[in-house]
Amino acid sequence: MLSIDGSHGEGGGQVLRTSLTLSLVTGKPFRIEKIRAGRKNPGLLRQHLTAVNAAQEISRAEVAGASLGSRELTFAPDKPLAGTYSFAVGTAGSATLVLQTVLPALILATGESAIALEGGTHNPFAPPFDFLAKTFLPLINRMGARVRAELERPGFYPAGGGRFTVRIEPATRLNRIDLVDRGKIVSRRARAIVANLPIKIAERELQVIRRKLSFNSEWLDVEEIRDSRGPGNVVMIEVESQQVCEVFTAFGERGVPAEKVANRAAQEARVYMAAEVAAGQHLADQLMIPMAMSGGGSFTTLPLSRHATTNIEIIKKFLDVEISVEQLDSRACRVDVKGARLA
Amino acid sequence: MTRKKTTAIGLLGSNLDAGQSAERWEKWRPSISLCSQENLLIDRFELLYQKKFFNLASVVASDIESVSPETDVRLTEIDFGDPWDFEEVYGAIHDFARAYRFKPDTEDYLIHITTGSHVAQICLFLLTESRHFPARLIQTSPPAGRRKTGPGSFEIIDLDLSRYDRIASRFRQEHREGSSFLKSGIETRNARFNALIDRIEQVAINSRDPLLLVGPTGAGKSQLARRVYELRRARHQIEGQFVEVNCATIRGDAAMSALFGHVKGSFTGAVKDRPGLLRTADKGVLFLDEIGELGSDEQAMLLRALEEKKFFPLGGDREASSDFQLIAGTNSDLASKVRTGRFREDLLARINLWTFRLPGLGERVEDIEPNLQYELDQFANRAGRRVTMSREAREKFLKFATSHEARWTGNFRDLNGAVTRMATLAQGGRISVEAVADEIIRLRSAWRHSRADEGEEMIERFISADRLRALDLFDRLQLGGVLKVCVESRTLSEAGRKLFSNSRDRKKTANDADRLRKYLARFGIEWQRVKE
Numbered sequence: 113m114l115s116i117d118g119s120h121g122e123g124g125g126q127v128l129r130t131s132l133t134l135s136l137v138t139g140k141p142f143r144i145e146k147i148r149a150g151r152k153n154p155g156l157l158r159q160h161l162t163a164v165n166a167a168q169e170i171s172r173a174e175v176a177g178a179s180l181g182s183r184e185l186t187f188a189p190d191k192p193l194a195g196t197y198s199f200a201v202g203t204a205g206s207a208t209l210v211l212q213t214v215l216p217a218l219i220l221a222t223g224e225s226a227i228a229l230e231g232g233t234h235n236p237f238a239p240p241f242d243f244l245a246k247t248f249l250p251l252i253n254r255m256g257a258r259v260r261a262e263l264e265r266p267g268f269y270p271a272g273g274g275r276f277t278v279r280i281e282p283a284t285r286l287n288r289i290d291l292v293d294r295g296k297i298v299s300r301r302a303r304a305i306v307a308n309l310p311i312k313i314a315e316r317e318l319q320v321i322r323r324k325l326s327f328n329s330e331w332l333d334v335e336e337i338r339d340s341r342g343p344g345n346v347v348m349i350e351v352e353s354q355q356v357c358e359v360f361t362a363f364g365e366r367g368v369p370a371e372k373v374a375n376r377a378a379q380e381a382r383v384y385m386a387a388e389v390a391a392g393q394h395l396a397d398q399l400m401i402p403m404a405m406s407g408g409g410s411f412t413t414l415p416l417s418r419h420a421t422t423n424i425e426i427i428k429k430f431l432d433v434e435i436s437v438e439q440l441d442s443r444a445c446r447v448d449v450k451g452a453r454l455a
Numbered sequence: 456m457t458r459k460k461t462t463a464i465g466l467l468g469s470n471l472d473a474g475q476s477a478e479r480w481e482k483w484r485p486s487i488s489l490c491s492q493e494n495l496l497i498d499r500f501e502l503l504y505q506k507k508f509f510n511l512a513s514v515v516a517s518d519i520e521s522v523s524p525e526t527d528v529r530l531t532e533i534d535f536g537d538p539w540d541f542e543e544v545y546g547a548i549h550d551f552a553r554a555y556r557f558k559p560d561t562e563d564y565l566i567h568i569t570t571g572s573h574v575a576q577i578c579l580f581l582l583t584e585s586r587h588f589p590a591r592l593i594q595t596s597p598p599a600g601r602r603k604t605g606p607g608s609f610e611i612i613d614l615d616l617s618r619y620d621r622i623a624s625r626f627r628q629e630h631r632e633g634s635s636f637l638k639s640g641i642e643t644r645n646a647r648f649n650a651l652i653d654r655i656e657q658v659a660i661n662s663r664d665p666l667l668l669v670g671p672t673g674a675g676k677s678q679l680a681r682r683v684y685e686l687r688r689a690r691h692q693i694e695g696q697f698v699e700v701n702c703a704t705i706r707g708d709a710a711m712s713a714l715f716g717h718v719k720g721s722f723t724g725a726v727k728d729r730p731g732l733l734r735t736a737d738k739g740v741l742f743l744d745e746i747g748e749l750g751s752d753e754q755a756m757l758l759r760a761l762e763e764k765k766f767f768p769l770g771g772d773r774e775a776s777s778d779f780q781l782i783a784g785t786n787s788d789l790a791s792k793v794r795t796g797r798f799r800e801d802l803l804a805r806i807n808l809w810t811f812r813l814p815g816l817g818e819r820v821e822d823i824e825p826n827l828q829y830e831l832d833q834f835a836n837r838a839g840r841r842v843t844m845s846r847e848a849r850e851k852f853l854k855f856a857t858s859h860e861a862r863w864t865g866n867f868r869d870l871n872g873a874v875t876r877m878a879t880l881a882q883g884g885r886i887s888v889e890a891v892a893d894e895i896i897r898l899r900s901a902w903r904h905s906r907a908d909e910g911e912e913m914i915e916r917f918i919s920a921d922r923l924r925a926l927d928l929f930d931r932l933q934l935g936g937v938l939k940v941c942v943e944s945r946t947l948s949e950a951g952r953k954l955f956s957n958s959r960d961r962k963k964t965a966n967d968a969d970r971l972r973k974y975l976a977r978f979g980i981e982w983q984r985v986k987e
Binding site: 153155179200230231267272307341342343366367 | 493496521526
């Protein structure tokens with residue numbers, strides 16, 4: 113059985129989720145120890161348990177150690193089954209992270225799946241729903257699957273209560289894609305969303321983006337959400353090039369001026385645009401697993417984050433792949449994935 | 456293995472949980488916080504609300520559903536008019552607890568004590584402490600730090616204090632101190648005695664019921680009763696006095712009056728009111744030693760005083776009351792006194808709930824050494840000068856003291872007497888081997904004259920030393936007893952009748968006197984000599 117050191121690298125929930133995903137995809141059981149060791153609340157938290165339970169549900173896995181605060185977990189999956197699933201995340205935890213745990217396995221399952229997810233849809237420290245719908249899923253679809261996601265209601269921290277559905281038509285096998293040259297930028301947009309908060313906040317945020325990124329006024333949209341449970345504010349900047357559409361996000365926080373929030377997103381978008389790479393930091397984390405499953409692929413990206421390097425190490429444990437990282441210059445690198453193709 | 460479900464029970468916070476507009480999410484709400492913890496999952500939340508706050512309860516329930524889809528929120532209406540009225544609130548929560556079907560085998564229960572009035576929080580605590588709620592307490596706290604965002608934190612408090620290592624070790628220390636206190640700080644080694652003291656300590660600090668101390672004279676009943684009193688007083692469990700009386704020393708009207716008091720003029724000599732020992736012991740401890748010697752009227756009155764805390768003073772027509780803890784001492788078998796009608800059965804039943812049998816010193820030979828040191832220390836305290844024993848002297852004394860020869864018929868009183876004598880006569884503050892040898896002779900002689908040795912004394916009177924040495928212990932015990940009866944009888948026939956009364960009833964033996972004569976002859980004793 114594969115043994116994973118949960119405190120290694122990123123050392124948080126990411127190690128666990130990536131391990132679950134790869135175990136589902138490869139059928140290999142694993143044991144993870146020192147889960148989130150060294151964190152303030154070590155061991156499994158509720159959002160991690162939801163991911164474990166979701167992975168167990170689609171694969172009828174044998175699981176030991178799945179309890180709050182547990183530092184060790186053993187997971188032995190059966191073959192993942194397509195079907196209709198519903199997962200709800202408490203504490204306004206990210207529902208998109210739960211989807212990402214089970215999605216790769218269902219892309220290769222026999223049969224269509226429909227998943228309803230509830231919880232947070234726009235959370236700090238997690239890809240927002242818009243990243244999923246506009247950045248990640250189009251690339252997955254380009255690899256051969258057909259995955260559509262639909263937002264029914266956004267859920268912001270702390271109230272949660274968001275909901276979206278995902279329909280998956282699987283591929284028999286995934287095709288290689290290469291995202292080395294992103295091509296010309298074809299469109300730019302910025303959206304500021306407010307729920308149960310003064311619209312003025314969104315307007316102030318967009319003014320900052322217009323100024324900092326020299327966006328035209330027509331590229332800016334204020335969106336007011338009325339059916340959200342709690343308050344919420346998010347700024348998203350979309351940069352669509354010929355090969356990929358990237359989304360950069362920042363979240364309004366109590367006590368943080370709107371200008372400062374907008375600046376964070378603008379700064380990220382500016383770095384990405386200047387580096388002339390295809391994938392931003394978050395997309396780089398997400399791309400490696402499907403590329404490893406498809407037998408290969410390549411992309412250019414910003415310097416790799418801790419999340420990404422941790423992912424590489426865990427992927428190599430589960431799959432016989434080579435992942436090489438070539439530093440192109442101080443702000444860009446190129447990742448090449450070579451390995452066996454899963455079907 | 457399936458996980459135990461966690462059920463929380465809490466009151467809706469009409470103030471802390473309040474808020475209907477979207478801004479409510481900006482503030483910390485305890486009931487929401489309880490269900491928003493990353494490392495705590497509430498499977499079911501029994502949220503108790505007052506009717507007038509139904510709308511708020513609904514908002515809170517639906518907000519919990521949003522932040523914690525895993526939680527099943529159940530709203531239960533609970534009615535107390537005034538949330539600051541202790542009786543009303545306690546009654547309402549008590550009713551809820553009694554009606555609730557707890558399943559402790561499959562569910563863990565947490566009582567949320569952050570919401571509700573302080574009175575309600577006290578009621579929740581009390582009902583949890585009394586195990587009406589088989590639960591642990593949970594307290595939520597608002598987020599700390601500069602930013603003040605997030606669900607805050609929680610603390611689970613288990614009222615089973617033995618689960619906390621540091622608290623448990625405090626209790627062990629306190630218990631050790633309590634036991635050591637009851638033993639007057641003497642490091643006793645007898646395992647049975649130590650177990651007995653541990654049990655007495657446990658009962659003494661947990662119960663106000665009567666204690667019955669059974670044991671031979673000098674076993675330390677009186678001293679132990681006083682130590683129990685002092686232990687309880689040190690723990691603030693009683694505030695009254697320690698009152699001690701030996702029932703064998705008071706008889707008749709004097710006994711009634713001494714115990715229950717009298718009013719002026721109730722009998723000749725009653726020139727003024729006397730409160731009596733029971734009233735003096737109010738809120739304290741009354742130690743009645745030799746309780747078997749109490750007269751029947753006093754027994755009846757004492758029983759009533761125990762059961763109703765009320766009694767009539769002699770000659771009084773108004774009841775007096777006293778709330779005391781009774782410790783009774785006896786060296787006789789009260790059950791046999793009940794059988795012969797000399798002690799009330801109902802009184803015995805009332806006082807023997809906790810019966811402790813104190814062993815005599817002879818049954819605790821391993822404790823003689825520590826008690827020897829204790830007595831020497833006590834002597835130093837009394838006399839104001841320290842007396843020591845040479846090593847040889849100590850060894851010689853202990854060798855004798857722990858041998859079968861040492862009878863310790865007066866128990867600790869004997870030891871105390873021996874040490875007092877040796878210490879008083881010690882030359883230059885040191886007890887020598889010679890002094891110990893003298894004391895051993897004294898003790899031997901004292902015990903020979905004690906009742907247990909009467910038979911032995913008899914034999915020595917009637918048969919020669921040579922013959923005595925040849926006798927088995929078996930014969931000595933029997934012969935000693937027979938001779939005692941003979942000495943107390945006027946004629947050989949009377950002695951024969953006493954000694955063979957049972958077989959005589961069955962008409963097995965024709966001539967008792969003849970049988971006795973033949974028995975005495977075997978030891979070379981003639982009746983004539985017995986009666987000389």
